[in-house]
Amino acid sequence: MLQQANLENDASRRTNGDGKGSLFEKEVLSGWSERQRARERNETNITFGDTAEPAKTPENFGIVSYSPQIRTIPREVVLQEWEGRVEEIQGRLLIARLVDITAKETEETEQVELPLDDITEADQDLIQPGTIFRWILGYRYLYGRKEKFARIVVRRLPIWTDREMGEADKEAYELHNTIFGTSEVRSASGG
Amino acid sequence: MSSTTPFSELAKLGPPAADEIEVCLFGPSFGESALIHIGDGRWLVVDSCAYAGVDGPIALHYLDQHGIDASAIETVLITHWHDDHCRGASKLVASTPRAKVWIAQTLTNTELLRFAFRMNTNKTAIAGSKLTEFIQIMKEIAERKKRGETTFGFAIQNHPLHYVNGSQLAHGASVKFTALSPSHGDHLDFLERIGDLFPRTKLPKRALGGPSPNEISVASILEIGPESILLGADLENTKAGSGWDAVLKANRSNRFGSPAKIYKIPHHGSLTAHNTSVWSDMLASDPFAILTPWRKGRGRLPNDEGIKKITKLSKQSFSTSRHPDGRPKTRSPAVQSYLRSNNIQLRNLKAPAGFVRMRKKPGADWNVELFEPACHLASMLRRRTRSPA
Numbered sequence: 001m002l003q004q005a006n007l008e009n010d011a012s013r014r015t016n017g018d019g020k021g022s023l024f025e026k027e028v029l030s031g032w033s034e035r036q037r038a039r040e041r042n043e044t045n046i047t048f049g050d051t052a053e054p055a056k057t058p059e060n061f062g063i064v065s066y067s068p069q070i071r072t073i074p075r076e077v078v079l080q081e082w083e084g085r086v087e088e089i090q091g092r093l094l095i096a097r098l099v100d101i102t103a104k105e106t107e108e109t110e111q112v113e114l115p116l117d118d119i120t121e122a123d124q125d126l127i128q129p130g131t132i133f134r135w136i137l138g139y140r141y142l143y144g145r146k147e148k149f150a151r152i153v154v155r156r157l158p159i160w161t162d163r164e165m166g167e168a169d170k171e172a173y174e175l176h177n178t179i180f181g182t183s184e185v186r187s188a189s190g191g
Numbered sequence: 192m193s194s195t196t197p198f199s200e201l202a203k204l205g206p207p208a209a210d211e212i213e214v215c216l217f218g219p220s221f222g223e224s225a226l227i228h229i230g231d232g233r234w235l236v237v238d239s240c241a242y243a244g245v246d247g248p249i250a251l252h253y254l255d256q257h258g259i260d261a262s263a264i265e266t267v268l269i270t271h272w273h274d275d276h277c278r279g280a281s282k283l284v285a286s287t288p289r290a291k292v293w294i295a296q297t298l299t300n301t302e303l304l305r306f307a308f309r310m311n312t313n314k315t316a317i318a319g320s321k322l323t324e325f326i327q328i329m330k331e332i333a334e335r336k337k338r339g340e341t342t343f344g345f346a347i348q349n350h351p352l353h354y355v356n357g358s359q360l361a362h363g364a365s366v367k368f369t370a371l372s373p374s375h376g377d378h379l380d381f382l383e384r385i386g387d388l389f390p391r392t393k394l395p396k397r398a399l400g401g402p403s404p405n406e407i408s409v410a411s412i413l414e415i416g417p418e419s420i421l422l423g424a425d426l427e428n429t430k431a432g433s434g435w436d437a438v439l440k441a442n443r444s445n446r447f448g449s450p451a452k453i454y455k456i457p458h459h460g461s462l463t464a465h466n467t468s469v470w471s472d473m474l475a476s477d478p479f480a481i482l483t484p485w486r487k488g489r490g491r492l493p494n495d496e497g498i499k500k501i502t503k504l505s506k507q508s509f510s511t512s513r514h515p516d517g518r519p520k521t522r523s524p525a526v527q528s529y530l531r532s533n534n535i536q537l538r539n540l541k542a543p544a545g546f547v548r549m550r551k552k553p554g555a556d557w558n559v560e561l562f563e564p565a566c567h568l569a570s571m572l573r574r575r576t577r578s579p580a
Contacts, residue, residue: 080526083317085398090489099317108318110520111486111538129400132316137526148529157315157396165392168308176301178333
């Protein structure tokens with residue numbers, strides 16, 4: 001059952017994580033669990049000298065049939081996209097510098113004030129000076145309707161690693177030593 | 192006073208005469224830069240900025256327009272590391288191998304370098320870490336050291352940056368350029384503050400936030416004979432005994448020079464940089480005041496209150512541009528409609544940039560030229576108070 005528990009965890013994680021369907025849908029898992037339990041019941045019934053015919057393995061054992069489900073995925077047309085860097089937060093407003101990704105720019109050329117309330121509650125906790133986010137404006141087609149949308153996605157950046165910090169420190173020390181010399185060189189030159 | 196000569200027509204105006212002092216203030220297309228002719232074709236540059244459509248630092252472009260080689264620059268002072276003061280500075284430093292390069296001593300601290308290199312490992316933001324220019328300057332200084340050229344120095348309060356004996360110059364006046372800041376106290380405070388922002392292993396990456404208080408900015412005074420020019424950099428009044436207060440205390444115990452007739456207003460005319468004691472103790476009565484505007488946070492610099500304070504103390508105050516913002520970009524009607532209906536205003540940071548030029552011949556008064564869209568500071572105030580109506 002350990003394997004199944006892991007699968008269930010994995011399933012819930014994947015389903016919640018990206019919002020999309022997964023091979024390990026709950027319904028599929030519960031069906032698989034039932035079959036597994038039935039098999040275990042049959043196995044425990046087998047005793048020495050038992051002449052009973054062992055239970056037949058279901059033909060579809062191990063094969064999960066996944067009935068294709070038509071999902072309504074909204075089609076989106078992005079009109080404008082920026083990358084933002086939060087400069088400061090004033091009350092319920094964030095002030096950010098923007099790079100115009102749509103115009104293929106690579107430097108910050110604009111500034112905007114955005115209400116914090118436009119950002120999902122989960123992302124609001126991540127907002128601080130230096131936070132990087134994407135701001136996207138566009139059209140969405142859903143159930144035959146066309147509507148405008150604006151989305152602010154706070155980027156969850158990777159962590160700084162030991163290796164990166166070590167290499168950065170090494171570069172900093174090397175540069176410093178090139179300009180000022182190492183302590184040994186300095187003490188030697190001092191007599 | 193003349194005005195509105197197009198930047199492209201500069202060459203026709205000609206360079207300053209050998210005995211003429213010239214002060215140019217450029218900005219804010221992106222940044223701020225002052226270029227000063229001390230006499231006999233010898234120049235100093237303070238900070239660097241880039242103009243739209245101009246390749247490289249604007250100070251080099253200006254000299255090039257006059258047919259002057261970059262080797263005429265003898266000293267480059269980078270007042271602090273914010274990208275609105277060092278845009279293109281690494282190219283400026285690389286193009287002037289004979290010039291002595293000065294940066295704040297604080298920026299050479301090992302911990303500060305570790306901070307900059309650590310932040311620079313974050314390659315996730317399109318605009319970069321905002322520290323690339325600073326690191327490039329430091330690398331250029333290291334290259335000079337490797338070549339055995341000690342054409343660099345580290346500025347701290349009271350440190351002499353440049354000196355030329357008057358006998359070497361056509362106007363006969365000696366030139367003395369001195370750093371007024373940062374004080375030793377500010378140096379230590381800054382390093383402590385940086386310690387709190389230090390990138391550490393296992394913490395999520397982030398970019399630099401907004402510019403922090405500018406207590407380590409290198410304000411300076413340039414004396415050319417009886418003429419003094421106070422260059423305020425981005426120095427602010429951070430707390431008692433710090434920033435401008437530290438400069439004033441040092442000036443009271445040992446005057447830095449004669450009262451200045453030209454004041455490069457610090458920190459784009461912000462209220463946090465305005466200090467009435469600087470005006471009374473270090474400036475001549477009714478001096479020339481020049482500044483570059485800038486956008487900071489929700490406001491613009493200088494704001495109306497800042498303009499009023501400056502124009503009250505100087506009748507001859509000028510800005511290199513009317514506005515800190517450029518024209519809003521043209522976008523698809525759908526995007527513009529969304530922004531309008533949600534009352535979201537995008538500010539174009541690439542403001543049209545002009546410059547203010549001041550020239551002085553021995554025995555004559557200062558002559559001020561405004562190159563569009565440079566303007567009288569007071570006219571910015573009038574424009575803004577009228578605009579709502």
